[in-house]
Amino acid sequence: MWQALHDEFAEHGVDVVTVALDTPASATPWLEALRPDGPVALIDEALLTVDALGWVNVPSTVWFDERGTILRGPEISFVKPKVHIPTTDSMPPEQREALDYVNAFPHRGDAWLDALRDWVVQGPASRFARTPDEVVRRSRSYGIDTATAAAHHALAEHLRLHGHGDDAVAHQQHAHRLDPEQWNRKRHTWAINGGTERFATSFVQEMRSFGPQSFYPPVDLDA
16 A cells, blocks of 8 residues: 555655564565565664654554654554454454454544545645644653653663563563553564563453553544
């Protein structure tokens, strides 16, 4: 889809840059599908853009103008219609509960994509573009706990990459306690350092604690 949007927006002078918040091994099969003349494709294994731009989950986007000013975002940005996953009474209760949460995720894919196209054509005149002050007001707060969580995650990554995966877990756990709704870090550490079991949790337990609107914060396109 991002390849197609890159082609569509080229005539308007708008570039698409993709960032995979993943390991190179996991991201490469997805990036290989892009053409050489397609969007710039980056891999951010250290999650540096998570702290720089405030992304809490994937997929998320930020809109920049030609001066590098953020005009919208960060926000969840589905570009495909939502698909409802059916559940049945024969499913194990926890599986059915997990799918109920997934089906409850806020999703405005079609409307968000229409807003993006409006901005690409209209530029700063688009009603979906924001002033810098409005972007800041709508952004997630970044207090001392959030900053400390980022520091613990960075230390954990340093330890992990130098062969001290067990030592990294304690710092990852502390980062999760300090900033429990930063899902990019949770998903990343679960994937690379032993799964949810090693962190004494599960997807369903996390959903019970924080809810689907924490996992995918709703996108406001109406105001």
